[in-house]
Amino acid sequence: MTKNNSKPFVIGVAGGSGSGKSTVTRQVLASIGPDRVAVVMMDDYYLDQSHMSPEERRKQNYDHPDAFDWPLMARHVASLRKGEAIEMPVYDFAADNRSQQTITVKPAPVVVVEGLYALYDPKLRNLMSLKIYVDTASDVRFIRRLQRDILERGRSTESVVNQYLETVRPMHKQFIEPTKRNADVILPHGANGPAVDIITTKVMSLMRDIEPR
Numbered sequence: 328m329t330k331n332n333s334k335p336f337v338i339g340v341a342g343g344s345g346s347g348k349s350t351v352t353r354q355v356l357a358s359i360g361p362d363r364v365a366v367v368m369m370d371d372y373y374l375d376q377s378h379m380s381p382e383e384r385r386k387q388n389y390d391h392p393d394a395f396d397w398p399l400m401a402r403h404v405a406s407l408r409k410g411e412a413i414e415m416p417v418y419d420f421a422a423d424n425r426s427q428q429t430i431t432v433k434p435a436p437v438v439v440v441e442g443l444y445a446l447y448d449p450k451l452r453n454l455m456s457l458k459i460y461v462d463t464a465s466d467v468r469f470i471r472r473l474q475r476d477i478l479e480r481g482r483s484t485e486s487v488v489n490q491y492l493e494t495v496r497p498m499h500k501q502f503i504e505p506t507k508r509n510a511d512v513i514l515p516h517g518a519n520g521p522a523v524d525i526i527t528t529k530v531m532s533l534m535r536d537i538e539p540r
């Protein structure tokens with residue numbers, strides 16, 4: 328646990344679906360050490376929809392900023408900054424709803440907030456020490472999303488394509504891509520190794536100043 332007189336280094340990792348955000352997070356974990364990093368996954372902060380029928384849930388636009396529980400996410404990141412553990416929700420993509428489970432996330436010297444809209448909300452951005460936008464070509468992002476949703480989320484090819492055309496692509500252009508303006512660092516061509524190496528080296532250098540000796 329971090330001491331009260333020190334604040335963890337909070338990194339926001341944003342970018343379109345399939346851009347390589349998770350790759351950046353994994354490389355940060357590998358470089359700094361998983362025991363020294365707390366990860367907050369924005370995908371798990373979709374609003375609870377227990378009051379809706381399965382049919383209603385399927386019709387929701389999950390690529391719009393209003394689909395997320397912003398107050399809960401901001402409270403959780405603020406708690407981690409204060410050295411407090413959180414109970415992160417778990418989202419069930421097959422059911423299109425938040426599950427009954429939670430994951431205990433313990434405070435750590437580095438906190439990574441990863442998600443489509445990680446750089447969208449001003450309150451969340453104000454809690455960050457470093458803001459990263461992962462910029463990847465749209466065709467590459469679509470192929471990655473197609474593979475992931477079929478293999479990991481049980482979706483059909485037709486449903487993935489329809490969702491991409493109806494909401495993913497227009498929401499990316501309208502809401503996600505403009506958040507590049509809020510980034511301290513933009514990673515071109517996705518999670519390229521040299522850029523991530525520079526970032527992790529810088530973070531480790533800063534950690535030496537904030538961690539108790």
